Amino acid sequence: MPTAPGTDRSPLLRPRIFAHVPSVTAGMSTRHGGVSGPPYDTLNLGRHVGDTASCVEENRRRFCASLQTDPAWLATAGQVHGSTVRVIDAPRHEPFCDGLVTTTPGLLLAIAVADCAPVLLADPGHDVVGACHAGWRGTTRRVAAKTVTAMTDCGADPAQIRAYVGPCLSREAFEVGPEVASEFDDAVVSRPEDADRPHVDLKAALRRQLETGGVPSDAIEVSPRCTLRDTNDFFSYRAADGPTGRMLGAVVLRH
Structure with missing residues (x-):
């Protein structure tokens, strides 16, 4: 298993792109600061991976507290590696979708990941936030x-949206088969001489997609962190090759 030296023992990463936006709070969990035992150590936030339920609930309570949000206001997506996006106005687990959007203050939109990218978005001027889960299928x-x-349908202006692409598989770590590579634009596919298969730059693909959607380039923050290469700080489905935890990327609109 890759074990790159940990660089952030904090249970929460704060996107800089939202740092000076009082009406929006956003964060990405790491694997630190929870109560779960191996292989979910320690801040597993996924209910569906085989961890003890009471540990997951305590971990979620801690995560929500770090974002100054009541766990009762948590909204999660029932991710299926698709592209369905739902607009919601109340806390719940929304099945069969990979994106959530709200205009409801206090509602914490959360996306579970362990190699796929969490994308957090906000238009603070129009009081709209969104979050989506983007693996290779969802991205294509x-x-x-x-x-x-x-x-935008809820009143946002793409030119005013700020976006954060969180830790996920890096280009160096995301080796894929030719059938997957063919689904992506050539600009985000590389074929290293020392690799047997193509590599996809998922982060670059998402940046290009956001820019094409009207989000300004300088309003997009892309995390340099790689989940597969830094398993000290992040859960990685590929690295674990078995049961492992899930992190959450989340965003909330303040009152």
Whole structure:
């Protein structure tokens, strides 16, 4: 298992793109600061991976507290690696979708990941926030662009949206088969001489998708962190090759 030296023992990463936006709070969990035992150690936030339920609930309570949000106001997506985006106005687990959008203050939109990318978005001027889960399938189905469209339908202006692409598989770590590579634009596919198969730059693909959707380039923050290469700080489905935890990327609109 890759074990790159940990660089952030904090249970929460704060996107800089939202740092000076009082009406929006956003964060991405790491694997630190929870109560779960191996292989979910320690801040597993996924209910569906085999961890003890009471540990997951305590971990979620801690995560929500770090974002100054009541766990009762948590909204999660029942992710299916698709591109369906739903607009919601109350806390719940929304099945069969990979994106959530809201105009409801206090509602914490959360996306579960362990190699796929969490994309967090906000138009603070028009009080609209969104979040989506983008693995390779969701990215090729334009889930990030569809989240921007759903936000626009709720009154957002793409030119005013800020976006954060969280830790996920890096280009160096994301080796795929030729059938997957063919689904992506050549601009985000590379074929390293020392690799047997193509590599996809998922982060670059998402950035391009957001820009095409009207989000300004300088309003997009892309995390440099790689989940597969830094398993000290992040859960990685590929690295674990078995049961592992899930992180949450989340965003909330303040009152």
